[in-house]
Amino acid sequence: MKLILSYVEQIxxxxxxxxxxxxxxxxxxxxxxxxxxSARVFTWFCNKYLAYLFAxxxxxxxxxxxxxxxxxxxxxxxxAAMLAIHLHPVFIMENVGWISTLMGKVTGLFVVLSFAWxxxxxxxxxxxxxxxxPNIPVKGLVQAVKIVVFLITGLFVLSLLLGxxxxxxxxxxxxxxxxxxxxxxxxxxxxxASIQLTTNKLIKIGDWITxxxxxxxGNIIDISLTSVRVQNFDMTIVSVPTYDMISKPFKNWSxxxxxKARRIQRSIVIDVDSVKFLDRPMFxxxxxxxxxxxxxEMKEAEIKAFNxxxxxxxxxxxxxxxxxxxxxxxxxxxxxQSRPFVVSGDPNFTLMVRQLKPEAQGIPLEVYCFLxxxxxxxYEALQSDIFDHLFSVxxxxxLYAYQQPSGxxxxxxxxxxxxxxxxIK
Numbered sequence: 001m002k003l004i005l006s007y008v009e010q011i012x013x014x015x016x017x018x019x020x021x022x023x024x025x026x027x028x029x030x031x032x033x034x035x036x037x038s039a040r041v042f043t044w045f046c047n048k049y050l051a052y053l054f055a056x057x058x059x060x061x062x063x064x065x066x067x068x069x070x071x072x073x074x075x076x077x078x079x080a081a082m083l084a085i086h087l088h089p090v091f092i093m094e095n096v097g098w099i100s101t102l103m104g105k106v107t108g109l110f111v112v113l114s115f116a117w118x119x120x121x122x123x124x125x126x127x128x129x130x131x132x133x134p135n136i137p138v139k140g141l142v143q144a145v146k147i148v149v150f151l152i153t154g155l156f157v158l159s160l161l162l163g164x165x166x167x168x169x170x171x172x173x174x175x176x177x178x179x180x181x182x183x184x185x186x187x188x189x190x191x192x193a194s195i196q197l198t199t200n201k202l203i204k205i206g207d208w209i210t211x212x213x214x215x216x217x218g219n220i221i222d223i224s225l226t227s228v229r230v231q232n233f234d235m236t237i238v239s240v241p242t243y244d245m246i247s248k249p250f251k252n253w254s255x256x257x258x259x260k261a262r263r264i265q266r267s268i269v270i271d272v273d274s275v276k277f278l279d280r281p282m283f284x285x286x287x288x289x290x291x292x293x294x295x296x297e298m299k300e301a302e303i304k305a306f307n308x309x310x311x312x313x314x315x316x317x318x319x320x321x322x323x324x325x326x327x328x329x330x331x332x333x334x335x336x337q338s339r340p341f342v343v344s345g346d347p348n349f350t351l352m353v354r355q356l357k358p359e360a361q362g363i364p365l366e367v368y369c370f371l372x373x374x375x376x377x378x379y380e381a382l383q384s385d386i387f388d389h390l391f392s393v394x395x396x397x398x399l400y401a402y403q404q405p406s407g408x409x410x411x412x413x414x415x416x417x418x419x420x421x422x423x424i425k
Contacts, residue, residue: 043072062125077117215232216250218231268367275325325355329353336369361404
């Protein structure tokens, strides 16, 4: 500035009163020109040599992300902004107040916005690298940090434009806190929910979740600050508010995949009228089944000893006897244990066939076990194979599965009644 002023003072055609103004104007223009040139030079250097250095470090993934989001360009602009901080006192003096104030605001805005650009570029780069990583769902956190960065940037911009300290702006904005809390309610709730979901590892991209309240049943394809997008198995996409993932119940099936086993819990409803004690012919027939042979021989000896001890001879109710439903229940357990695709012998995976509370339709026999596959199609095929077999062998035990009468059943009954009436006539 002093050098420029000395040259201006040597020009005789310029009045003395304008020397400082002209010198300061030229210095300001020169200052802006130097900033522009330095920004271009630094961005060229960073894009060429820093990118080359990262490429030498075999960080191709990082280089691509940095280039895609112009991180090296932002870094060059920030370097120019740091240079502007040091050059501003050299080129801008306090002699001309309005120019000094204007250039101070321009320099301050350049510094603030360049740093905001660098941070935003870095956050975009992180989202590019890890935003869809199943183990690190950072998209929501990145969006939350962006909001904080933009708010702080806006605060400093207002402070520079108004010529007030940031605390003064904060005090003035405190009156609008209620309005902001309403406007940014979802982002605020989503920010809190994102932190809890991430730190507690409740969900991640790729997880199969079920949210009954939102009609979501499928795989997570995206986790953002305000919503979790789920692609249902019918290929529809449901957007669930992030806050709902901590305020409402949902089911995450990732534990099933981690255990590499999937549960079967399905019942066969037995017609109560078909339940009875085993008679001798049925007992001998069932004893020929390999899975039941040892069980029936053991139970036969045990029951004979019990009845002989109590001299049970006349009434069947005075002693112990096997029932067809109890024998079938044990057969179903032995059958499940014999299947290679059913997990058995592991205390962490229960295997049982149990009798549930009788209902109007009959007695439910529930099959409860785990298959050693989590592939949906394989699971359904194996589950169907199990129940195909169990339904097919019911009649061997003298049991019948309950089903509501169909039109065919009613028609058959009417025909039987008609035949009986004709015989009577």
